[in-house]
Amino acid sequence: MPKPAVGMFGLTGCAGDQLTVLNCEDELLGMVELLDIRDFLTASSDRDESCPLDIAFVEGVVASKRDEERLRRIRARCDTLVALGTCAVCGGIPAMDRDFDRDRLIVDLYGPGGRQFDALPVRALHEVVSVNVKITGCPIEKHEFLACIASLLNGDLPILPEYPVCMECRLRENRCLLIHDGLCCLGPITLGGCHARCPSLGVSCVGCRGPARDANLEAAVMVFEQHGLPRDVVWQRLQTFAPVPDGRLPQAWEER
């Protein structure tokens, strides 16, 4: 069986997810034995920009006309499109201000000359093209990326967590930052998979992986209010990483 042809792309973003992939040092050699990496500019300038791909990994958001065209071209080239990272999955930090007046933001930041940029209101990948797999995280977790590759190689879709960060936090027998320390820890509504890295170090969850399936946002806001965090502060925190509904969310989030 020929090795599947793979491309790895970055739209507007920090390239943190591609770096996480390159940081899989112990697994990289094994990976290239199984995958034919054809187009991965961050790793190699020797690339094939037009070949058909079996799997395309795309990180970042669509923030310009150019991003949109690139994403459509990638979609047309590939069988399976994997959104890599919170930006690609739910907009992430770049989408934080997407409901603001774009022209005003550009002029405030760059002056009138900034109007030459083709900036668009930021969109997550699924708002532009169809996405087959979503690996969230800011940045992604190595083990989820590797598990995803293993599943795709076996002709399957990966089983990714749909439970909240609290699950893994409880399994690690951590002290609850919300209950015991009254911190605004977004663990109960944030998608797990990170092994509760931050709460395990005593740092409250900032929700960098986006919302868990069926997150009960209304109850969470009530609980945070009981701990003295006003509703608008909580919404702001919630919106920092996941301003774009990703289709898993309850209706109320979209109607907020």
Add this chain to the structure above:
Amino acid sequence: MRPDDALSIAREDLPEWLALLGTRAQMIAPTSGPHGDVFYSPVSSPDEILWEFENSLQPPKRFLLPQTDPLVKIHSDGGRFHLEPVCDDRRQILVNLRSCDLKGLLYLERVHTYDLPDPSYLRRSENRSLVSLACTEPCPPGFCICCDAGPFLRHGFDLQMTMLSDRMFVEVGSDKGRSLLEGAESMFRPATPDEIAKREALEAAARDHFKTETCHFGSAMRRISTGRVAEELWEAMGDWCLECGGCTLICPTCYCFSVKDRRVDEGWVRCRTWDSCQYAAFTLEASGHNPRPGRKDRMKRRFFHKVSAQYYQRDGDVGCVGCGRCIKVCMGTTNMPAVVEAIRKGEWHG
């Protein structure tokens, strides 16, 4: 209590006895962790063991039902797959278990014995000895007395210890318990009538601590078993659940699991891993259909399992030991006593 089942040992002899036990099996005991939190963990010396402590937030169930429990090794020699069961034959002695937690382990034992016995669980359970420390001062959120799970136990333990002023009162509950005394006979002597009276007085005082009962399972059971709990009530309670899964993960009687294969060396190991019935993905089927799609459906399921007469008949007890952990971990308000109260009264006020 038969006379030869009631013994006592001088408090200053305890470390020597426990050190002796430590040479025969791994000792699991409450220890002090960061922030002064209590954890059940392996100890290498009796000095690490806590004797006066607030119960740990995590029950000691993971020593019987590990978070990731390897069940079967799978390997392939080309065309054929070979299966080989995994056995945990390590001997462990769990010391200073609280009555509620020991009762929780008995519940799990019945669940894994009923209908299709679970060899993996039962093999592990055979190799564990359970030594409890009766609660002379019940803990604040606990309501064990409502579930017949404390503060003192009548049976089920291998050994039950009660702290008297200068001696430790030890009750033998099984042959396994008696074997823990082998080699230390000289340290133990039959309890005197005075010691037995003291122990009875301590139990009576501990029971008195609870005043009126706090969790009326009986009347809730009647309602839930006969379908007299309105859907709207589940919906109202579901609105207060953050679906963090905390209550199920710290519950001494919860055992919902998922199954995952793990790649190990040249083969795989099929593992049972902890899961929670409160997560939507728990019952999500491959087709995308979910028989319990709403939070209310999952909450209803959880409490039906815990409190209904149908399960009471199967498991021989309510699925709660009154440890009060769900009261401590629930970020919302849907802990066991609150929900039982709501079912009983048919109303919920958040």
